[in-house]
Amino acid sequence: xxxxxxxxxxxxxxxxxxxxxxxxxxxxxxxxxxxxxxxxxxxxxxxxxxxxxxxxxxxxxxxxxxxxxxxxxxxxxxxxxxxxxxxxxxxxxxxxxxxxxxxxxxxxxxxxxxxxxxxxxxxxxxxxxxxxxxxxx
Amino acid sequence: xxxxxxxxxxxxxxxxxxxxxxxxxxxxxxxxxxxxxxxxxxxxxxxxxxxxxxxxxxxxxxxxxxxxxxxxxxxxxxxxxxxxxxxxxxxxxxxxxxxxxxxxxxxxxxxxxxxxxxxxxxxxxxxxxxxxxxxxx
Numbered sequence: 001x002x003x004x005x006x007x008x009x010x011x012x013x014x015x016x017x018x019x020x021x022x023x024x025x026x027x028x029x030x031x032x033x034x035x036x037x038x039x040x041x042x043x044x045x046x047x048x049x050x051x052x053x054x055x056x057x058x059x060x061x062x063x064x065x066x067x068x069x070x071x072x073x074x075x076x077x078x079x080x081x082x083x084x085x086x087x088x089x090x091x092x093x094x095x096x097x098x099x100x101x102x103x104x105x106x107x108x109x110x111x112x113x114x115x116x117x118x119x120x121x122x123x124x125x126x127x128x129x130x131x132x133x134x135x136x137x
Numbered sequence: 138x139x140x141x142x143x144x145x146x147x148x149x150x151x152x153x154x155x156x157x158x159x160x161x162x163x164x165x166x167x168x169x170x171x172x173x174x175x176x177x178x179x180x181x182x183x184x185x186x187x188x189x190x191x192x193x194x195x196x197x198x199x200x201x202x203x204x205x206x207x208x209x210x211x212x213x214x215x216x217x218x219x220x221x222x223x224x225x226x227x228x229x230x231x232x233x234x235x236x237x238x239x240x241x242x243x244x245x246x247x248x249x250x251x252x253x254x255x256x257x258x259x260x261x262x263x264x265x266x267x268x269x270x271x272x273x274x
């Protein structure tokens with residue numbers, strides 16, 4: 001990865017929380033989690049991971065890029081399926097170790113590889129202590 | 138941690154994606170990320186991490202519990218601030234390595250330790266390639 005992908009190193013607590021400079025805190029694997037919500041309705045669509053290059057590409061192209069931990073490569077979400085996530089707004093959190101993307105989704109509105117709109121298609125129920133997963137209809 | 142905290146081990150791909158059994162995939166540190174959104178309006182409030190015990194406690198008490206990676210202890214969100222996150226709905230994703238909590242927040246509606254409603258109080262702008270953070274007013 002070229003140095004052009006690098007971001008400035010995280011500063012102290014005040015700089016991280018109140019600064020105007022993006023200094024993302026990647027974990028020991030060089031990744032941070034990115035939450036994607038649908039700008040239309042607000043549902044959480046998926047969570048994936050970004051390295052510095054994926055974050056740079058997302059910022060420059062306004063299309064969500066991730067680091068595939070299973071394939072070990074940069075991944076333009078929707079490159080094969082057509083369901084590209086167009087970035088409407090990008091946010092970071094107080095300690096800059098997470099990204100929130102508000103996205104509109106092109107194609108057939110499917111974010112999950114299972115064919116569901118969102119990866120979060122199952123509710124965890126725990127009635128009477130009996131924990132089950134219940135799928136959306 | 139007692140064995141009563143354990144969940145069944147993750148099954149194969151089909152079981153993970155289509156099963157009705159909660160078999161969370163914790164990472165090498167025994168954690169998984171949990172996204173919290175405000176059931177009122179849908180904003181992402183925060184992302185934190187759960188171990189098996191935190192997930193069990195969240196399911197049994199319907200109040201969001203996390204594992205504090207900095208303090209190395211279970212953490213009832215809002216225990217000191219009063220801003221408890223009451224679980225309205227809990228979901229998991231296709232491969233059961235992430236949790237989404239829709240919550241209502243008690244107290245003064247502040248989820249972030251900085252005093253902001255959400256931890257995601259800054260937009261990342263990249264006009265003309267100049268990347269900056271802009272706070273909500």
